[in-house]
Amino acid sequence: MKSSDMPLDIDQIIKKSQEVCTLAGAKLTDKRKNVLIVLLAAATPLSAYEIVERYKTHFHEALPVMSVYRMLDFLIQEKLVHKLETSGQYMSCAHITCEHQHETPQFLICDRCGSVKEIGIKQHIIAELERSIQSTGFTLAHQQLELHGICEHCQIKPQ
Amino acid sequence: MKSSDMPLDIDQIIKKSQEVCTLAGAKLTDKRKNVLIVLLAAATPLSAYEIVERYKTHFHEALPVMSVYRMLDFLIQEKLVHKLETSGQYMSCAHITCEHQHETPQFLICDRCGSVKEIGIKQHIIAELERSIQSTGFTLAHQQLELHGICEHCQIKPQ
DNA sequence: TCTGCTATGATATAACATAACATAAGAAAT
């Protein structure tokens, strides 16, 4: 299951992505765009090697995995894609078309079906986390939170 | 830097580990024990391959990486060792000698020196997290939280 | 001793990621 239950308008997201890149003085080349499309069309995060396979299927063109890693680096820099550190997989940002600035992301990873829902982390959670570790002298870098569990759909389904 | 600033009494931890295993009907063999000792003596988490190297240095005996993975599986099952999912590294549990049951662990990972401090996650943080995702229908599995940042020591040191 | 179980060894391979250098494609300057 795609984590968002809303149907995606890929064309619109790509259009917005173009704008984001142009604004940043970066170029969303055709291949970078196609990699993003593969991720947008996927129901779950994909590894770089899975992207190679799907790219081949979708676009009838081979893409070296080395290039995929570089394109992912680019897309991550532009915050169009995120990397899940706990699984080494990549997924498109769920908030590309949102106007607001990108917040610290929080990922809800379903351990049964593999779907991932990205939500912005609530400010008060960050504040609580910081308060709870204050005594350790540790300073948080706001990267991302990856939480594992069972998604809504998988809960109502039989095992 | 070892994350805990307290000097470790490795002998005492090993003794307790023996007890934990015996109680669980499991055997802490010499090799498993030695792998644990390597981790206890390390200042930072180690990869399985790094454990192989250090094992060789400490004990003048080669250990196949395959065996290390199996011993890590065993030690993780007995909660004597944790795996950091964000880096594929392993570290000894900081609470082996504690009497209380093992809580959901939270790891503060220093991105400058690589040290990791393990603390039990506060109940109210879990409650807050659960409340914040309630509307998504997602049910958290209490695995572990890996937080990145800068540790106390690295903050006072020049870059 | 025989039997069966658990631990470990050995080998191969899968899966994820980076390094280094070559070529192509496009923009800017001449």
Added chain:
DNA sequence: ATTTCTTATGTTATGTTATATCATAGCAGA
């Protein structure tokens, strides 16, 4: 239009993390 520079992509090799599979050793109980 040609040269030059830069950026994007291709190619090959290798490093790193993890699993699969089958063989052997060691040990406990019948």
